[in-house]
Amino acid sequence: MKRYSMFAVAREAARYHSGWGRAWRSPAPKTKYDVVIVGAGGHGLATAYYLGKNFGITNVAIIEKGWLGGGNTGRNTTIIRSNYLQDPSAALYEKARSLYEGLSQDLNYNVMFSPRGLMMLAQTEHELRGYQRTVHANRLQGIDTDMISPAEVKRLCPIMNIEGPRYPVLGALYQARGGTARHDAVAWGYARACSDMGMDIIQNCEVTAVRQSNGRVRGIETTLGRIDCDKLGVVVAGHSGVVAEMAGFRLPLESVALQALVSEPIKPCIDVVVMANTVHGYLSQSDKGELVIGGGTDGYINYAQRGSFQHIEETVRALVETFPMISRLKMLRQWAGIVDVTGDRSPILSKTPLEGCYFNCGWGTGGFKAIPGSGWGFAELMATGASPLTAAFGMDRFREGRFIDESVAAGVAH
């Protein structure tokens, strides 16, 4: 693979960009792999990457029914933070955030990580107390967060109205090293690195059955034929329940559509990420100038990757008191992704009743930020049978009552 560098860009500029190769190969599937990963979203690709990088396992195929990064990974609002309440979540999300810091260098691909700072507004006394508790928990976990005053909020984000009559800003939980990254670039960077290690990324290939005998996974049936494997990692987000059914068990998940929208591009006006959980909306500004705005999930189970007018109205109405300027903006696009939500709002990274078959799912509305850490831990789980990062996130926790309750930290979609 040709390395991307300043010199490569200069050389290609001089010859009208005629020398760039394809970033990843598109091979035909082989009949057998050591490991098959289903789902070429960020989590699937990161898993494959760390299997190769950390464990030298490169006879790997990543099977994708659409195009890589076309699921939730390419549809999210790109917020990255690690200010979770419970210890296992904080460890996992902080591992991911710290990997994001060096990801562009690691992958030799600019993922445009932008640690611009992130604030979660406290707009009720109850929320203020909740966030103070999270700051204390984060200090014990070694995660750098602060409680900041309304005046500091206004200083960091001058376009905000902190004196709203219904929901005044009483303070904020602030993570200075939180921010955003370019979601497509994260998928593309991992894909390029996986392909370079000799792994096969097979797009437009849907898994239709999981083959098994004597309680052990043997391979998969796909729209491009049968593929055998020793280990199977299923990383299909909102379709996890569907593939689990093929493997012969059920998962404690619900799949719902989560929507987001962007405004027309405007001049730079906000250089932090702001989440307003009480009114339920959040926003940041993309490099193109669009305000990226997210709201909540649909109130019913569905698989429609579509936006709806009701959500635009609901989300913008929620934010307009705190950000009066958005009432004068035209909204440009909206869309949805199918997110897989667990009862405790924490993910599942787990062995399953089918030996050799592992599931990574349940990231719900907030898994983009976790991609590098999830891939790191899930690769370790698949390669060695255990990982300290994933130990608490087994699917047996729902049977044993060991919930990792993040309904406050993950209560708003981000």
Ligand SMILES: Cc1cc2nc3c(=O)[nH]c(=O)nc-3n(C[C@H](O)[C@H](O)[C@H](O)COP(=O)(O)OP(=O)(O)OC[C@H]3O[C@@H](n4cnc5c(N)ncnc54)[C@H](O)[C@@H]3O)c2cc1C
């Ligand atoms: C609108 C929206 C906003 C969000 N905002 C944020 C945010 O700001 N911050 C954050 O951290 N998270 C956010 N999220 C959540 C985040 O996007 C997801 O948690 C994350 O992208 C999940 O990644 P994944 O790789 O698990 O899934 P995906 O990217 O969805 O990848 C799964 C892949 O599996 C494929 N697949 C499914 N079934 C099959 C099959 N049978 N055979 C083969 N392939 C199959 C799909 O086509 C898909 O490409 C948001 C999500 C949405 C929808």
